[in-house]
Amino acid sequence: MKSVVDPTVQILLQIGERVISVSPEHHVIEEWNRNSFKEKTDNILKDNDETFISSRYIVNHCSSSVSTAFTKGLSGYTEITFFDGIGLLEYGIRVLPYPTANIVFLVVERTKAVEGFQQIEDKWKLALDASGDGVWDIDIVAGTIIFSEKWQEMFGYSSSEITTIQDWADKIFPEDITAAEKSIKKYLASETPNYTVEVRYKCKNGSYKWILSRGIVIARQEDGTPTRFIGVHTDIHKRKLEEDELRVNKETFSNSFNYSGTGKALLSPGGQWLEVNDVLCRMTEYSKDELLNLHYRDITYPDDIDIDLALIGQLLNKEIPAYSIEKRYVTRSRKIVATLLTVTLVFDNADIPKYFICDVVDITSHKELSNQLLRKNMELETTSESLGNKIKQLENLNHIVAHNLRGPVSNIKFLSEESEVFKEGEALKWISECSDKLISELDFLLELSQIKLNTEITKDDCVIGEIVNGISLQLQGTIYEKNAKIFLDLAVPTIQYPRIYLESILYNLISNALKYSKKEGQPAITITTCMSKGKISLSVRDNGLGIDMVKHKDQVFKLNQVFHEGYDSKGVGLFITKTQIEALGGNILVKSKPDEGSEFIVTF
Structure with a gap:
């Protein structure tokens, strides 16, 4: 009751x-x-x-x-x-x-x-x-109404300006008349315990003011017909404006939250998802109901779970209004999504943290493009340096060729012009000797060009473990998704070699091992180094799909050769790898069997 x-x-x-x-x-x-x-x-x-x-x-x-x-x-x-x-x-x-x-x-x-x-x-x-309320008193039988002085102050009317029920009803905002009449009829018919309605009432200056109108019947005829109806008008205009502003703010927030092109979420101070939009659901491959039953840790990449704890502490202490940080999340299918996360914190009226507002922008494609650009720049730098060296070597070689071949060519020319001064057989002997000399010079120049090839490229102390770790970071999404393991067995931990060359070689071999792994089972990649016959040997071995060497033995390192369909491969990687290795005097070979994996062995 x-x-x-x-x-x-x-x-x-x-x-x-x-x-x-x-x-x-x-x-x-x-x-x-x-x-x-x-x-x-x-x-x-x-x-x-x-x-x-x-x-x-x-x-x-x-x-x-x-x-x-x-x-x-x-x-x-x-x-x-x-x-x-x-x-x-x-x-x-x-x-x-x-x-x-x-x-x-x-x-x-x-x-x-x-x-x-x-x-x-x-x-x-x-x-x-x-x-503080304005009183109204209605004589239902006479159809008249009177108001208190407070009521007159609220709306600006004098006591003589509104004297009848119709005068009073005419000042109600047109869209609110139906609600007022309905409320009065229900009350007078004893369908509701009291008369209460919120309407807009016209003031004398022409503006409308929101009021709460409440009243009761205090007198009835013997047959029960109401004869006197009294009540109060309470000014609720400020409250209604605040409610309307709050409603608009809520609608604005709701629209920007639900229809945003980026992931949006509300997160409790304890880490539970309170609300998420469709973009975040698509980004993580979870439904809304599934996410709302998860903790933020459940979908955060393990290494990134606590990377913003200090920033959260600053938010809680009101030292900063918001923060942005790159953070990785894990989808249902174990793919890593790189994001730019922006977080702010909302407090309640008691200054207690209410929820975090999270804006999540998917930058996975951007990160992948940045990594690809970095690799292409490395390859371009390597090619540019190699090309510059070769141009210099060709210039030097031109001088050597011009100098060393001048004598034999001059002798041949002399024999062709002065053959009558020689005795029989003597000219042929001279030509033979000049030809031998010419062939000897050409062999020397060929050997010299091989010796001088790329000798001016700077070699670095390459720590294999560091290079592999750097490549693993670039490929971390694929490694995590496939749950792959990389093992190192480095008898020779450091190799003297141009770093940009070695990084490119290892990246191509490791990324191929991940790309052509089997769908079932855990991919395993083993990288070993050792000394063999006075040279350093580097091996990259995997347990993936392998290559049919009987069928493709002569095509493995050729340009535009593809051995497995459906893997977005252009057949360029191994060609580039072989070219880089041989450019510095090394060689590469492959051992492989279908469904057993492959091993690429590089000798420096």
């Missing part, structure tokens, strides 16, 4: 000092007073209280009116004179039926002995005005 009765009691307590609810058996149910709203009957008044009239006494005094209210639904009014030990006190008691809850309200107002009914009416209006 509380949710039904309390709004009406609040109105009645603005009219009287005490309100008593009575059952059909004339028992006191509850009693309220203006100073302490809603107190239980057995705690409020005692029969021997000489300074306050008891509720039982009041009910007994009004017994006849209470019976009429229950049987005929009619309201009544009576007065009580009570001696408090010093003098006589008079009370006005209004009896109001409340059929919805099957109770009767007794509204008690203490008056002076000289005061009558009109004085009580005036005190009700004064009490309501003091509460």
Whole structure:
């Protein structure tokens, strides 16, 4: 009954000092007073209280009116004179039926002995005005309405400008008239316990003000027809504007959250997903319900789980308003998604952290393109340096060729021009000797070109373990997705070799081992180094698909050769690798069997 009765009691307590609810058996149910709203009957008044009239006494005094209210639904009014030990006190008691809850309200107002009914009416209006609400009083039979001074101040009208019910209704905002009429009709028909509605009312200056209109019927005819309807208008304009602004803000946030082109999420201070948008669901390959049942740690790449703990601490301490950081997440299919994560923290009115707002931008493609650009730049740098060296070597070689071949060519020319000065057979002998000399010089120049090839490229102390770790970071997404393992067995940990060459060679061999791994089982890549016949040998062995060497033995290192369909391969990697190795005087060979894996062995 509380949710039904309390709004009406609040109105009645603005009219009287005490309100008593009575059952059909004339028992006191509850009693309220203006100073302490809603107190239980057995705690409020005692029969021997000489300074306050008891509720039982009041009910007994009004017994006849209470019976009429229950049987005929009619309201009544009576007065009580009570001696408090010093003098006589008079009370006005209004009896109001409340059929919805099957109770009767007794509204008690203490008056002076000289005061009558009109004085009580005036005190009700004064009490309501003091509460800050504007009072209205409708004579339903006459169709007239009067307002308190406070009401007139609220809307700017004088007492003569609005005198009829129609005058009052005309000032209601057109879109709110239906709601007001519906609420009044339901109340007067006893379908609702009280009349309460929120409408916009037109002020004299032409503006509209939101009000909360509440009222009760305090008088009825013998047939139960309402004759008098009183109530209050409470100014709620500021509250409604704030609610509207809050609604707009919520809609704006909701639209930007749900229809954003980036991943959006609300995260509890404990790390649970509170809300996520569709973009984040697609990004992680989880449904919304699945994500809301997960902790953020469940989908975060293990190495990145705690990378922003210090920044979170700064948010909690209000040292920073937000932060951005690159963070990796793991999808349902174990793919790594690189993201740019921006986080801010919302506090409640008690300054307690409420939730984190997370903006998640997928930068996986950007990172992959950056890695590809880095590798292409390395290859370009290697090619450029090699080409520059070769140009210099060709210039030197031109000088050597011009110098060393000048003598033999001149002799041949002389023999062709002066052949008559030689004895028989002597010219042929000279030609043979000159040809031998020419062939010897050409062999020397060929050997010299091989010796000088790329000798000017700077060699570095290449630590194999460091290079492999760097390549693993570039390929970490594929390594994590395939759950691959890389093992190192380095008898020779450091190799003297141009670093950009060696990084390119190892990247191609390791990425191929990952790309052509078997779908079932765990990919394993073993990298070993050792000394063999005075030279350093580097081996990259895998347990992947392997190559049919009987079929492809002569094509493995040729350009545009593809041995496995459906792997987005262009057949360029091994060709480049072989070219780089041989450019520095090394060689590469392969051992492989289908479904058993491959081993590439590089000798430096």
